[in-house]
Amino acid sequence: MASLLYDGFKxxxxxxxxxxxxxxxxxxxNNVDSHATIKHIRNGTYQVVDRVAPxxxxxxxxxPYGSFGIIRFTVPSHPGIGVHSGRLNAKYxxxxxxxxxxxxxxxxxxxxxIKMYMVKSPLTTIKIxxxxxxxxxxxxxxxxxRVYHGMRTYVx
Numbered sequence: 001m002a003s004l005l006y007d008g009f010k011x012x013x014x015x016x017x018x019x020x021x022x023x024x025x026x027x028x029x030n031n032v033d034s035h036a037t038i039k040h041i042r043n044g045t046y047q048v049v050d051r052v053a054p055x056x057x058x059x060x061x062x063x064p065y066g067s068f069g070i071i072r073f074t075v076p077s078h079p080g081i082g083v084h085s086g087r088l089n090a091k092y093x094x095x096x097x098x099x100x101x102x103x104x105x106x107x108x109x110x111x112x113x114i115k116m117y118m119v120k121s122p123l124t125t126i127k128i129x130x131x132x133x134x135x136x137x138x139x140x141x142x143x144x145x146r147v148y149h150g151m152r153t154y155v156x
Contacts, residue, residue, distance in 0.1 A: 002018065002023070002117060002123050002124070003126065004114070004126040005126070006131065007128060007129050007130050008030055008129070008131030008132070011096075012049065013104060013110060023114050023117060024110070024114075025091065026109065027096045028105065029105055030102075030105075030131060031093070031098070031105070032099060032100060034101050035102075036101040038063075038101075040132070041081065041104070042131070043131055044127075044128055045125050045127045046073040046126050048058045048071060048072075048126060049071075049074060052118055052119060052122045052123075053069075053115065054069030055069050057084075058063075061108055062083070062087060064086050064087070065085070067087065067111065067112070068115050069084065070083065071084070071111075072113065081102045082100075083105075085101075085106055085110065093143075105118055
């Protein structure tokens with residue numbers, strides 16, 4: 001069984017195999033809109049709801065959920081929180097940095113790779129680390145030049 005790991009300080013989402021080896025890592029943010037009922041996802045381990053395929057939403061890289069839907073997980077008192085892409089060409093903070101209503105936003109490439117992997121190895125959990133509001137926000141500036149290519153990470 002596979003799992004996800006989100007590091008709020010690094011702004012990084014990783015897919016782990018059943019031995020906790022990293023399959024891939026991508027840029028991701030938990031930038032939450034000021035109108036949301038949650039400020040950020042608290043550190044902890046959460047059960048994945050959509051274990052073998054993302055919950056379907058109409059594919060649109062500029063839409064709210066991107067091209068591959070959403071992988072929801074259980075956050076107490078906040079149904080519908082998950083991992084998705086979208087808002088690729090938004091005018092303000094496009095792509096992964098674009099605000100959500102509590103979710104973690106990543107790239108279409110990440111969602112594509114995770115979707116393909118979860119068919120053969122269902123997702124069980126997502127672990128959130130280093131995601132206090134202050135630590136996650138302080139690293140935003142540092143990470144603005146990070147570029148992710150394919151399954152490998154390069155820092156420019």
